[in-house]
Amino acid sequence: MKKKPFILVTNDDGVQAKGIAMLTEIARELGDVLVVAPDAPRSGQSSAMTVNLPVMYHELERSDAFTQLACTGLPVDCVKLAFSQQIPHLNRRPDMVLSGINHGSNAAINVVYSGTMGAAIEGALYHVPSIGFSLCNHEPDADFSAVKAPFRAIVEQIWREGLPQGVCLNVNAPTGAIAGIRTVRQSRGCWRNEFMTSAMPHGNGVCFWLTGEFVNEEAAAQDTDEAALNQGFISVQPVHADMTHYPTLQNLVFKM
């Protein structure tokens, strides 16, 4: 194995979540660790950044091998801050970014909405191997014990073998027994019936709470993340930030 990595751990459920505690445990078995994670839950924040306010942090723990910071920002802010090398006492650049373990699935279209994956994509933009991990159980007290060994094996393999520049991984684990690990593409899908309305006081009408149902638009496909998860496999999707739809490039001509 190569030198011991300096691993940045972050998430979107906040620094106190159970999932990041398990990912931090995995990371500390493999290298020195810096945790920079939101000081409270920041789910569904995608690649959003804090634009009109400053970002701050406070230190929860600091030693040579382990530093833990709680940040007022979003997941992407946490990664940017860690790579900025402007934090006093911390000018080591991370060798690897691990994000999660998210409480809930980031398969299919959720990769686009996910703050966990926003952070992993950000790590890839800094040209280090980056992985977002999720367990398909959104309960705060979800049991992460079954995924520790396979997630650790994935981290070790990626640290050993690397990833192509600009590519990160979206790793999702099913609940229950794990049948194996499959490399897969993103299933086409979307959310529908997305709001619950509830009354506001003083006759002010209704407000809208986000909810909804996920629709898998490729339920018959066998090579997708959704299919792998439904069959008890951990899904590994290679992800990149190039959103160009290449087939359309050839067919689209505008005149002026």
Next chain:
Amino acid sequence: MKKKPFILVTNDDGVQAKGIAMLTEIARELGDVLVVAPDAPRSGQSSAMTVNLPVMYHELERSDAFTQLACTGLPVDCVKLAFSQQIPHLNRRPDMVLSGINHGSNAAINVVYSGTMGAAIEGALYHVPSIGFSLCNHEPDADFSAVKAPFRAIVEQIWREGLPQGVCLNVNAPTGAIAGIRTVRQSRGCWRNEFMTSAMPHGNGVCFWLTGEFVNEEAAAQDTDEAALNQGFISVQPVHADMTHYPTLQNLVFKM
């Protein structure tokens, strides 16, 4: 031309921005219009959603041909709300989504961070033709007059010809004279030196303001959005929400 479309207009600079006024003007020349836009600037919000608070709106204007709502949410919330068909007096489903005109470039990696493009991608997930428009000038009083004719021509062509399901467009215009329109791929790039530190009171150290410099990692390429813009062309990038990096799919095998 087909029937007159019912067009949803949104943005991330807020309902009062100059850019959305121009896009609304274009839309009203072509069809009936519903504006659902953030009640204040929401730049850099990507595909983020409002998860832990309700979303509300207030009506600024309402007639059969034109309704304008200011929403407390993020750009993606605005699109979800418009398609929810839960707004009283409004159960027409939009036929098309136009987002912008953004004050500032959404070319290259900015497509990932952009709330303007988050909204356009969301429109594609509702299976209607969707376009995000930007002008490479981030000033609040930017002059949008030169882009009106070419942007309107793009909207008309897409309404006539449609887009493949799940594909939307990221349209960026240069400042100054416009040489033409080019369909292009996303340039590889990233942001660096991203924080300005500034002191906090009471000896509390520093806080971090987002800033930074864009680095085009493919400055020599001729087929990218950045190259088109640098040569005075409007860039049109076809965008989709499948973030899978297909070349890596073949090479990545995990054992358990």
